[in-house]
Amino acid sequence: MSDKEKKQGTSISRRNFLKGVGTGTVAATVVPSVLIGSEEAAEAQAGDAISTATIQLNINEKMYEVEVEARTTLLTVLRDGTDTSGDNVDLTGAKLICDRGECGGCTVMVDGKSVYACMMLAIDAQGKKITTVEGLANGDDLHPVQEAFIQHDALMCGFCTPGFIVSSAALLNENKKPTLEEIKTGLSGNTCRCGTYPFIFDAVKTASRKM
Numbered sequence: 009m010s011d012k013e014k015k016q017g018t019s020i021s022r023r024n025f026l027k028g029v030g031t032g033t034v035a036a037t038v039v040p041s042v043l044i045g046s047e048e049a050a051e052a053q054a055g056d057a058i059s060t061a062t063i064q065l066n067i068n069e070k071m072y073e074v075e076v077e078a079r080t081t082l083l084t085v086l087r088d089g090t091d092t093s094g095d096n097v098d099l100t101g102a103k104l105i106c107d108r109g110e111c112g113g114c115t116v117m118v119d120g121k122s123v124y125a126c127m128m129l130a131i132d133a134q135g136k137k138i139t140t141v142e143g144l145a146n147g148d149d150l151h152p153v154q155e156a157f158i159q160h161d162a163l164m165c166g167f168c169t170p171g172f173i174v175s176s177a178a179l180l181n182e183n184k185k186p187t188l189e190e191i192k193t194g195l196s197g198n199t200c201r202c203g204t205y206p207f208i209f210d211a212v213k214t215a216s217r218k219m
């Protein structure tokens with residue numbers, strides 16, 4: 009990829025990126041037989057095995073420029089990514105728990121809707137508005153859902169809590185006055201192993217009244 013293409017982070021499509029990676033993989037596999045076992049072969053394979061791209065992401069209304077591989081998830085960027093300026097993204101509210109779209113611990117909002125960040129490729133998040141649990145509060149003013157979780161003591165170990173809070177905020181974005189059944193359905197993608205569900209549902213009801 010040319011320097012110019014790398015700089016045009018937002019124009020890199022997943023299709024082209026994956027195509028590029030596919031080409032790289034093939035190139036790495038089809039090393040000329042005369043080179044097999046040689047230093048040149050090792051270099052050719054190492055050089056072609058991983059393709060990266062520099063992309064821009066809007067996270068909590070701040071732009072980040074990060075270098076990613078095709079396989080890099082949004083969750084990896086949030087938790088472990090480094091901006092090209094050298095600053096760590098360091099948004100660790102979204103948790104890596106199951107890493108397979110089952111627990112909801114990694115939930116963030118993408119364009120206002122809840123998304124499992126472990127299941128979304130970072131490159132697919134380009135041009136979208138990403139909101140993590142850290143971005144819900146306005147300075148020292150907590151989001152009504154955050155306040156309600158505190159008020160109802162809706163957590164025990166707290167590991168699932170950021171995901172539940174983001175899912176609850178996304179639910180209330182779409183449905184200002186959900187019924188208990190709608191709250192249960194809206195949060196059905198999140199799991200709490202400590203069993204705090206009744207308190208969480210009460211917190212969402214309280215937050216809906218405040219909002």
Ligand code: FES
Nearest residue numbers: 105107110112126
């Ligand atoms: S860590 Fe993403 S759904 Fe469990």
Ligand code: FES
Nearest residue numbers: 164165200201202
């Ligand atoms: S509070 Fe412990 S997993 Fe939900």
